[in-house]
Amino acid sequence: MTLAEEADAADRRKSGGVYERLREDIVAGLLAPGQKIKPKQYAPRYAASAAAIREALLRLAAEGFVESAPQRGFRTLKPSAESVWEIAHFRILIESEGARLSILNGGVDWEANLTAAHHRLSHLEARMRGEALNREQLRYWSGCDQIFHVALIAACGSNRILDQHRAIFDQFKQHVIVQDPLLGYRGEDLVEEHGAILTAALDRDPAACAAALRSHFETYRRFSDATMTW
Amino acid sequence: MTLAEEADAADRRKSGGVYERLREDIVAGLLAPGQKIKPKQYAPRYAASAAAIREALLRLAAEGFVESAPQRGFRTLKPSAESVWEIAHFRILIESEGARLSILNGGVDWEANLTAAHHRLSHLEARMRGEALNREQLRYWSGCDQIFHVALIAACGSNRILDQHRAIFDQFKQHVIVQDPLLGYRGEDLVEEHGAILTAALDRDPAACAAALRSHFETYRRFSDATMTW
């Protein structure tokens, strides 16, 4: 191990747990779909023992980011038409309910945060318009998108819904956003769709908000169906 | 089945089932709420090493049955007014959506299974009427109740919804059904409520089904508020 690698490893050991880093790498698509994850093999990469990797993988399996069969180890999930549909469907369910509750409970602070997140996002999306995204830009846009969608449900008052949303949102990223197909997407409809969601939320209209979310996902579905071969 | 296979299965039941047995015991309320679970202490009870217990607890923590803080071990969750409300709310959300999808996708087989489960349940509930339940009877009724509610969403077509429902249903049991307060419940309204859910499902009316589920839970809430001190 070189000096640079040693410093890097020490830095990572200090910065955070194996679980968080492994989770990020899986969500970001650094590990190919369906790829097997052998704890001992990945131990040096995360500067931890095989047992520590295994422990992180157990948690990730329970949350649905990797699959695990007894005596058969772990592997990342391979996206399929069914799994993507199930994930999108579940995210709509959670996010619509979170938005509905936020509309009920949210105050001015919620509206302000949501508006701010939307402002940053729509500014970015307007600049993006018509340009094909590379991987780096896609990651940045994805972060802004997530901040907006989290802000939408932030005032729901249920920790369970917030936790579930974080899990399902990241699985959505893992399965559709980060995969190649969206790299070519030019985001023509995004500004209008996010605007519709914001308007419905500020109008305190849960049904309109849910409808806006459904059509938002319809865009993903159309694009995925057109480009993915599965 | 050969002798070797039989021995193998028996062996697995014993050693590999730590997670399942621990889960059952927690859901059944055998471990007091808020109680600390020290792996080494429970190792003899489950005929496994401390590491095996710890592994099971990690999975259960990720699923929401126990809480775990770094360097601070595991403990069962203590029900509170907020946690019970969040769990009930989330279960209504999942179960209503599962019922809605089953109404869309379900065929005669779904209707038949649901009707059968309801028949057994209502027969039991009619006999229960007016009699205070002891712990054993409560456990039996709870099993029939679960079979009915699972049958309701069985045709939803989404493994994710089925898995989430199993998790949230068992947490509901852990937090409200198994706790003492419901021991005195005489189930006056149960027959009518389960009947309303069945009727709405067979009428293929998702909105009525969701409404019936909400009022079903309203009964739990009223009874819990009246008897629990938190």
Next chain:
DNA sequence: ATTATTTGGAATTTCGAAATTTTCCCTTAT
């Protein structure tokens, strides 16, 4: 030629103990 069995190697899981962190109690000082 195809299917079944054996066998060697690799991977997963389990285990007991070491290393680290927390908790609790006792001492000391204000």
Next chain:
DNA sequence: ATAAGGGAAAATTTCGAAATTCCAAATAAT
């Protein structure tokens, strides 16, 4: 008497290796 500090005991987490299980290639049998 209360609060702060120190230190021992207990508990949690980590680790490396042993034991078990799976996979696949090679051999044997139909």
